[in-house]
Amino acid sequence: GAVVSQHPSRVICKSGTSVKIECRSLDFQATTMFWYRQFPKQSLMLMATSNEGSKATYEQGVEKDKFLINHASLTLSTLTVTSAHPEDSSFYICSARGGANTGELFFGEGSRLTVL
């Protein structure tokens, strides 16, 4: 199956700083990537849909100025958590559609963000 790589897997930062998480499709081109947030023992919450070459589409209630998404190429999308606060601590997962007819999502390894 298609491979999606996410980096870093773990990051700890101080409150008020910004953190960037990268999501790469390694063996396929992804015009669309998705960013999810997962709280402990909960399901995945879609934050935004990242579209190559255009602005991301954010879900209701997600602050686009806090969670900046850039999809500059067909293989890379980035999520920047700006001015992070402890409540932003979470597990962030990116994913991308793979293949023309499969329809499934391929997921990155996830990034654990801890804001002190």
Added chain:
Amino acid sequence: AQTVTQSQPEMSVQEAETVTLSCTYDTSESDYYLFWYKQPPSRQMILVIRQEAYKQQNATENRFSVNFQKAAKSFSLKISDSQLGDAAMYFCAYRSANFNKFYFGSGTKLNVKP
């Protein structure tokens, strides 16, 4: 919006036995995809099995099979000959054929007892 419901927060099964995880969904669409994803302790989501709504035949992948009941909007996952490595969170997911969004259920934690 479509909703996906997993009514079993946690299940347990003895190694080598069979377990069924339940999933129901709500939609007014006729064409869509359904998936089961596994999230082990490593946290990376892995596709277990998928089903296209237009296909009447239930999907099967080795020890994993589904019981897809379109009229009842039910999509259960059966794991046969359970193995210790099957222990994980299992998420049921729905995707419209026309739209990109995936909707996930709340997950079922599967414990496998040796």
